Amino acid sequence: MPTQTEIMERIVALCRRRGFIFGSSEIYGGIGGFWDYGPLGCELKKNIKDVWWEDMVRNPPPGPGGREFQMVGVDCSIIMNPNVWVASGHVGGFSDPMVDCTECKKRFRADKAWVARLAQDSVVVFVAVEAESREEAVQATMQALTARQKKDLGMPGKTFTEEYVAAGALPSHWKRICPACQSDALTSPRSFNLMFETFVGALQDAASKAYLRPETAQGIFANFRNVMDSTRVKIPFGIAQVGKAFRNEINPRNYTFRSREFEQMEIEFFCHPGESRMWYEYWRDVRINWYTQLGIKSDKLRPREQGKEELAHYSCGTTDIEYLFPFSEEPQELEGVAHRGDFDLKAHGKHAKGDENAFAVVDDDKQSRDRQGAGGAAEKTPADRYVPHVIEPSAGADRFTLAVLCEAYSFDESRASPEFMKFHPRLAPIKAAVFPLVAKDGLPEIAEPIFREIKKHYPCQYDAKQSIGKRYARMDEAGTPFCFTIDGQTKVDGTVTVRSRDDASQVRIDKSRCLEYLRERLRLGV
């Protein structure tokens, strides 16, 4: 029985061997955190993005109670005015200063390592703890004080002065104590900016500095007014975008899971504040179902509602949709469905227009109610306008691609082809293959027209080389759900063999029905 680590290694090996995923720039020794999709991988990922667009944008499931709503798409530039990232909070908060202990080699976030200076008369004691907040630091410090230190300070009873400073801001005369080993060996805070910087124009000066977007969401928010003004969308509605994003991860890990360049599939859904909870629940359920329908087993898919303490300060609720990858004992996030309140539109209103209500919309429902009540057109008052709330289902295209690969990977030693990729047919890179059993006796002449017909409608491959077993095995590794084989009997009665990937079963159908059969089976999702 292979371990989870061994399974992951086999998946990685198969992905490379069969051209799903390569390390970027391999011929130059590679580059960490960047990946290339090969011929099969790019088809798979494209299918994932296309299916997402089809199911979420062009034809989303009906809203709560059959409620109608609109979805539209945008495709925004990767480099935006840098002020976008000031407004979004990424310039201020997207870098984490870190401190290292030169003694025990541990590293801490500078705002989470606290040093306490406790003094009474001439006695001064420094104690360091790890803590999320000052309150926690106080508590932890009191627990961490040794008996000797308590005696020096005359605790309990006598008064002493307490000062708490996070490691990011220690005064120069303080000891830089490490929370782990308590030695005086912490470095000064060093900043790790997680946004990639670049320069727009020929001059590389501060004024031309720009960033590669760390998320696609801000392009949507920045175009909120444009979309409202150029289309006839009415709240509630959503704007979707699929595109690359970049984060300079300190340490990319776990195959493609934490990449520095990755692709997001994001929706910002705008709704009335009074209905935001309802839409949040709608999108949470829609997104969970979407993964399930594409064949992700429910016991590996783990929706997890974030606790209050985990939530970003502006959020009223977030569900992480997590998947249990073979490389980890903990489920890892595929998507976050976040209730973001009016934080983003207000932030851009304030930064771009100097008014946090700049992107408020007219409350049509209230207008019509008032008009009915007053028996005529009512004047618009500030109360008739509101800044929409936002529900943000933000999915990782590469992460889901990886989850699909892991989920599809199957191993059955009793088969002639023990390794096979059990992709959902909608996602399979190749939908069918056509084989003449042997490359002679007129069989290729029968097989080729069948191949050409299918290929017009579905990604399909023709293979006449080597033994039939090898050809089935190759298609199993590529995750092709069906193979049509033309043999001697075809010449007699016109039937061909259809061989199924998942159970290697075979049925005979008339050669004229191949495309029809394939279409039917793909539609059924079998």
Place this chain on the structure above:
RNA sequence: GCGGGUGUAGCUCAGUGGUAGAGCGUCACGUUGCCAACGUGAAUGUCGAGGGUUCGAGUCCCUUCACCCGCUCCA
């Protein structure tokens, strides 16, 4: 940034100072004819890079680079 590991054919690896190899895969030809069959043949190497020691380095020494794992981080 710290510690550990690994770099030889597309992949898995052998080669312990003396001609760069095997298996698998790929390709060609033949044979077989429904589950990685068999035979013959072929292609594929800056042995991660640079320097040193040596008559001679894949092998020993130094430096360096890249990747992987752990720590750290994951907004």
